[in-house]
Amino acid sequence: MPSSSKPKAAFFDFACCEGCQLTVLQLEETLLDLLEHVDIVTWREVMTGESESYDVAFCEGSITRERDVERIKKIRETAGILVTLGSCAGIGCHNAVRNKWPVEELLQKVYGTEEVVSDAIPARPITAVVPVDYQVLGCPISLPEFVSVFKHVLTGRKYYPPNQPVCVECKLNDYLCVYEKGMICLGPVTRCGCNAICTSRGDACHGCRGLIENANLNAMVKVFTEMRKLHPIMDAVADRHRPTLEQIRRRFAVYNNWPELKLERGTTHGA
Ligand code: SF4
Ligand code: SF4
Numbered sequence: 001m002p003s004s005s006k007p008k009a010a011f012f013d014f015a016c017c018e019g020c021q022l023t024v025l026q027l028e029e030t031l032l033d034l035l036e037h038v039d040i041v042t043w044r045e046v047m048t049g050e051s052e053s054y055d056v057a058f059c060e061g062s063i064t065r066e067r068d069v070e071r072i073k074k075i076r077e078t079a080g081i082l083v084t085l086g087s088c089a090g091i092g093c094h095n096a097v098r099n100k101w102p103v104e105e106l107l108q109k110v111y112g113t114e115e116v117v118s119d120a121i122p123a124r125p126i127t128a129v130v131p132v133d134y135q136v137l138g139c140p141i142s143l144p145e146f147v148s149v150f151k152h153v154l155t156g157r158k159y160y161p162p163n164q165p166v167c168v169e170c171k172l173n174d175y176l177c178v179y180e181k182g183m184i185c186l187g188p189v190t191r192c193g194c195n196a197i198c199t200s201r202g203d204a205c206h207g208c209r210g211l212i213e214n215a216n217l218n219a220m221v222k223v224f225t226e227m228r229k230l231h232p233i234m235d236a237v238a239d240r241h242r243p244t245l246e247q248i249r250r251r252f253a254v255y256n257n258w259p260e261l262k263l264e265r266g267t268t269h270g271a
């Protein structure tokens with residue numbers, strides 16, 4: 001196929017660690033296969049050239065400044081297809097932690113009394129600013145999911161991020177539930193698609209792919225803080241840790257800050 005007949009793809013980054021782009025590079029030989037189907041015209045992390053014209057935009061990071069809003073809108077106008085890469089772009093991730101404080105207070109903390117001109121705004125995911133066509137979640141993204149989304153883009157098929165909890169992948173793989181080790185895991189309310197990579201290595205899920213739809217956070221809070229004698233594993237966790245509501249809120253807030261989570265009991269998130 002002649003090069004000119006391929007769709008043109010561009011990679012862009014906003015506020016983030018750029019780890020998701022780096023993860024794409026780890027595809028190595030698979031990346032060469034993908035490049036047979038697209039021409040990369042802009043990718044600051046790996047090449048010097050750039051183009052104002054592209055068909056597919058892969059966008060990483062969060063929107064944190066007024067100028068970011070203008071930039072992502074321009075990208076949206078140019079690209080026929082916009083794909084977000086990673087949880088900074090999809091759910092705000094670590095960037096949105098700062099939204100607990102007013103921007104002016106943060107600027108004062110960083111710059112002190114120095115006069116500073118800033119267009120900083122509360123951090124938000126790209127998905128909160130422009131419509132997106134595809135999302136690859138995770139911090140960082142899962143490479144098999146990226147390849148799958150890439151194929152969906154090329155073939156014009158819709159992609160729906162999985163909406164089951166990480167526990168499903170844990171069970172399918174027959175992994176030991178970390179609650180059995182007295183650890184607290186956010187897998188029951190976190191969107192799967194990573195093949196439960198953290199729990200496969202004995203760690204807990206920290207919720208990096210965001211919440212499943214209608215996640216019953218309050219049931220989790222209740223289990224951690226109140227329930228006793230329902231299940232020996234839960235009792236063991238409660239005996240060892242017994243987290244406060246604030247500690248649970250902080251656990252969620254590593255990744256899930258947009259919109260601000262309401263952990264009061266009696267409602268379900270997104271309901
Ligand atoms: S989602 Fe995580 S790995 Fe990806 S850019 Fe954001 S902070 Fe980095
Ligand atoms: S380890 Fe976490 S994700 Fe896996 S089954 Fe237990 S609670 Fe669910």
Ligand code: SF4
Binds near residue numbers: 190192198199208210
């Ligand atoms: S197990 Fe949880 S924290 Fe780990 S990659 Fe999957 S969603 Fe993210």
